[in-house]
Amino acid sequence: AHASQALRYVRSRMAHCTRGPTVEIQSDALIAFDANGEIKEVWRDAKAVDAQMMDVVKAARLDGRYMEGNAGQFLVPGFIDTHIHAPQYSYMGSGLDKPLLQWLDHYTFPAEAAFSDLDIAQEHYQRAVKKGLREGTTTAMYFATIHKEATKVLAHCLLEEGQRGFVGAVSMDVNPGVPHYGQQTEAALNDAEDLIVYLKSKLQQTQKRLMPVLTPRYVPTCSVELLKGLGHLAEKYDVHVQSHISESLDVLEEVDREHGVRDTYLFDDAKLLRPGSIFAHGVHLQEDELCLMAERGSSIAHCPLSNFFFAHGHLDVRRAFEAGVGVGLGSDVAGGYSISMLNAMRSAVLAHKAILIENKTRPDQLPQDNQVTHETGFYMATLGGAAALGLQDKIGSFEVGKRFDAVLVDLETPGNIDPMPTGLGKGRGGDASDAEDFERFINLADGRNIAKVWVDGHLVHAAEGYD
Ligand SMILES: [Zn+2]
Structure with a gap:
């Protein structure tokens, strides 16, 4: 119980590759990592996390070990x-x-x-x-x-x-x-x-x-x-x-x-x-x-x-x-x-x-x-x-046992990418789908959209307004 108390949690839309060049996108994932930056658990659907576990996550929120991304954001491997x-x-x-x-x-x-x-x-x-x-x-x-x-x-x-x-x-x-x-x-x-x-x-x-x-x-x-x-x-x-x-x-x-x-x-x-x-x-x-x-x-x-x-x-x-x-x-x-x-x-x-x-x-x-x-x-x-680099067991994707090297991308950072007009997208209600958002992120984003960066679980960069 003591070890799990020290875990940190990030809940966010997430994109990564787990094998070859096919991108897996999860619209609501939850990742837990320990104080040393090792990923301990990856829940691909945060909504399916059981109530007892969610109590643990809520407790983490109280002492600053929990972060939640919003709808315009993606968590990707560094x-x-x-x-x-x-x-x-x-x-x-x-x-x-x-x-x-x-x-x-x-x-x-x-x-x-x-x-x-x-x-x-x-x-x-x-x-x-x-x-x-x-x-x-x-x-x-x-x-x-x-x-x-x-x-x-x-x-x-x-x-x-x-x-x-x-x-x-x-x-x-x-x-x-x-x-x-x-x-x-x-x-x-x-x-x-x-x-x-x-x-x-x-x-x-x-x-x-x-x-x-x-x-x-x-x-x-x-x-x-x-x-x-x-x-x-x-x-x-x-x-x-x-x-x-x-x-x-x-x-x-x-x-x-x-x-x-x-x-x-x-x-x-x-x-x-x-x-x-x-x-x-x-x-x-x-x-x-x-x-x-x-x-x-x-x-x-x-x-x-x-x-x-x-x-x-x-x-x-x-x-x-x-x-x-x-x-x-x-x-x-x-x-x-x-x-x-x-x-x-x-x-x-x-x-x-x-x-x-x-x-x-x-x-x-x-x-x-x-x-x-x-x-x-x-x-x-x-x-x-x-x-x-021979580091595939350590970095490059979000898997249990790997290091939490991650980037939180924000498509809605003011001043760069305008949202896709409702009705044009293939997502819910005609908004951009996760896949469209991901493609727009790769093609349109720049340093302004890089909100937070972690290496080994340590926050090593937070853009203005994100700290
Ligand atoms: Zn060179």
């Missing part, structure tokens, strides 16, 4: 950004006029080099993490910079702001274009190992909200020796790996010139294709490479917005799914100009439309279950992203 460069938040929204290799030399490397200054790191990292939370991103996998101490600053920002995440210092020992932004091979490996040890010690204190990730930037900036050294560390410490793979034609040509083999095979030779490894883009992966990734249990961080600018193509999400490769969504700030996962979901739908247009495929010629819709986008930003 969004998962599987690929974001935290330092690049500082110039997000600018400098998108160059192809990838020049873009890196001209904008990215100089901006990242400035993060050797810990004050700069503190200022920009804190902003990036806060902004992500305001947009509903409860878990993110971060690239930092090559600087070990500044990367610790990013880790501390996550701890302070309460966001779940992976933090990796970038490893790179080849950078002829901007030689002052790079490392010696041995120093890069030492820094990577030090950071794993440091973050693992922090991890003990934080219920595993903060996790290390090995971060070779991409093949053109890494010697084979560095890749192999990182592969050894991945095995030794059993940690996640992130990098970029098969992003654009200019990078593919560069890799081919230097190594005469595609980047997937270089990563595999270095033992970096592992379960829990996640590679951004994968736009130009061939069938054999997708199969190899599936076999190794590695996943793709799909970054559709950034791909429009740099990739010379779009990831065919359906093809990746069919090959058995997990796919999450990434903002790829600042190759993508938006940190919002809602924008990433919409961009994923558009990227799929672009593939159809390029192939002159008419959507009505496709089977219904072969589309990429707002539901597919939502899946990749929640449960699909969780699976890509």
